[in-house]
Amino acid sequence: MGDQDDFEDNQFPDNDEFVPYVTAGNLAQKNGAKVALWGKVTKVVGSEGFHVKTVDDQEVLIKLKRPINEPLEGWYEIHGVSQGKSVLCDEYVPFNEELSKNLDTEGHKALARLLAALDDPWNLGDDSSNTMNGVVPMDENY
Template sequence: MTMIENFSKPRVNTSMLPLHQGQQVCLLGMASNVDKNGTSFKLTTGDGKECTIKMQDPLSEYVAGLTEVHGRVENGTTVVCDNYIPFPEETSASFDLENYNQAVDLMSRFPDHYIQGVQE
């Protein structure tokens, strides 16, 4: 395994999660419905589908709008969050999630032409 593969976190949408069970992934979508205990929230990705983001520690802030999540796919459409990045409201309002989803789809269909992953 090369160094890039060691740190690779493919960018995926909710529909792709079942293909990545037990693996590290990167998701980008609109966060909503934070659990009252701060232990989870919902993320709607560019394919229009919703997944559950499960926190390892309760959230210390309210999360809403455009959010990037790094974590491990647990079961079905649940991701155990290692790290999340909430974007400012202005970014949420102007970000084109549908175009982003098309890019994610292209990267997954042509993996030899796109190096996927997030370097830590």
């Protein structure tokens, strides 16, 4: 079992300079890795943490290391470690009112998809069955 832990550590080395933005849709792919997530608080569970709705309209549980002692509402950027369908939170930062009003959720979704594709260039996003559509063999006589 120790070898498996070492593998995961090597697969996702600690890197404080770049933490990829994810959505609920690609959170599970990053299991064990540091991630950043945008979400709007939908439900607070004092002892456990809180739930957010992500830019791709899915609920994610944000687990906290300490109970919440403040009211949470609105949009947050959450930093932590992916645990498949949840995030073990290191830090959460509230968006100010101005940013919340003009939030570009579609743009952020596209950014998260792009980052996932750059991390895994042959995985072009949500619809994996059609990743080769439009790709044609090169003409050898070219």
